[in-house]
Amino acid sequence: MDDALRFNLLGSSPQFAHVLAQIRRVARFDITVLVSGETGTGKELAAHAVHYLGDRAGGPFIPINCGALSESLVESELFGHERGAFTDARQAAPGLISEADGGTLFLDEIDALSSKAQASLLRFLQDGTYRRVGGTQMRQADVRLIAASNADLDALVESRRFRRDLLYRLKVLPLHMPPLRERGEDVVELAQTFLDRLNQRYIDDMPGKRFHPRTIAALAHHDWPGNVRELEHFVQREFLMCEDRVIHAMPDHHASDSRSHAAEPRFNGAFREAKARAIAEFERRYVASAMKRAHGNISEAARMAGQDRSAFSKLVRKYREKAEPAVRREKHSVDP
Ligand SMILES: Nc1ncnc2c1ncn2[C@@H]1O[C@H](COP(=O)(O)OP(=O)(O)OP(=O)(O)O)[C@@H](O)[C@H]1O
Ligand SMILES: [Mg+2]
Known part of the structure; x- marks a missing residue:
């Protein structure tokens, strides 16, 4: 499991061992990978691992979160732009595809791409060529693409919000990160590792802490809608906030990170x-x-x-x- 540890991918359940084996396999081929999975399941960590285990490890790994940028900005970020392509474009910029030349471009939240950007990306995937925004010259770059999404891309294709041909191109090597609730004993292993690390980190400032067995049982049975990220935050919060040396908290007692059904109590009656x-x-x-x-x-x-x-x-x-x-x-x- 050396590789896994190198990339901080914790977990030894059979389900996760299968994922790690797939990551190693996928890394060997220089082909587009589509990483799917719920929020917080480790899609970005997996993308890192695929890059650094493959032949492009010596090249750059360039991440871009498509969901965090406006539609027009995504295109110029990705493909670059020529001087004067839009009001703020005082200077030409090469774009991330060019920056990733010889390496890997990680497109997170790919479902957020506009249809125009989807079309340009498809062309790039087909023949490795692209044009800067506002430019006419065809350019080339040697880039491996890893895309990630926690949306149901097949459903988006059905509702015509995502191009079918692009999805087929991306899906050649699919990698699915399982939700934490389907990873059996990993929950407890991860919680324990996160706690050990905190104990180490604060060794001079805080007394060492451990979980109460009931908390461990509750961790194992919670469904963790925010997955590993939620578990990590839970452990951090409890480690820092709990005054006792034994952590008794139950995960249900915290409004979960990504689910809001613990709605604000309404004021009705005494x-x-x-x-x-x-x-x-x-x-x-x-x-x-x-x-x-x-x-x-x-x-x-x-x-x-x-x-x-x-x-x-x-x-x-x-x-x-x-x-x-x-x-x-x-x-x-x-x-x-
Ligand atoms: N197997 C794992 N072992 C240890 N830490 C993990 C693991 N999977 C995820 N994490 C941690 O959980 C957090 C979320 O991981 P990551 O950002 O890769 O998830 P994601 O699937 O990209 O989430 P999102 O869809 O919300 O972007 C990070 O802090 C990461 O280090
Ligand atoms: Mg992510």
Whole structure:
């Protein structure tokens, strides 16, 4: 796993080992790669690895985030522009494709490219030629392209927001970064490594910290919609904020980085009732999701929740009675 460590790609689950093997394989070919995966799954790290493991490692790695630039700016950033091509263009600029000559251009959030930029990029992929904005001369560059997106590009093709021919060109070597929730034991391994690093880094300023076993169990069962980035932030926050040497926090207690269903509480009625309603709603959802994950097995659900079985089964009964009609309909998903 030396390569993986060199690129800071942590994880030893079979799912991730498969991804690492694919990265090594893909790196050997000098062909366009499309990296897909949810936010925070490590698409940019993977793109780095593909570049530095391949023959172009000695050349430049130039990243550009297409989503962060306006439509017109993306084109001049990528292809460069001639002097006077637009109001601010006092001087000609070569553009990132030219800068990446002999190396790799990493196009992040490629789904954000305008249709005009998509057309120019397609031509560049087909024959390695391009034109600066406002220019007529055809230029050439020897660039490997790695593109990334967390959007469903096939759906964008269907809704005609992304060119089908461009997608086919990009998809020759697809690389999918799996979500953290599908990487089994990696969650705990990553959390532990992030914590170890913080302990090392702050060794002179802070007492060493460790996770409570219940926190570890909760980390393993949280679904991490913001993936590795969210996990890393969780560990950092807890390491810095927790006064105790043992971290007890549960990931559910933090509004997750990329999901906002923990909506701001509305002001309706007395605090005490509002709080009771919120707790009841939380318990109901928590119990339902724990039971679903445990395939209806109360002991297993209790273990995952870090509760003893009798307390947890009381909760299950409480919410099952309330939800009786619904439970009958959905017998398989909720009933033990
Ligand atoms: N396997 C991994 N091991 C260690 N750290 C990781 C891993 N995957 C991702 N990270 C860390 O998580 C963060 C997000 O990674 P990265 O920027 O590569 O994700 P991304 O898929 O490009 O996300 P986005 O779609 O939001 O741009 C970074 O801090 C990165 O170092
Ligand atoms: Mg990224």
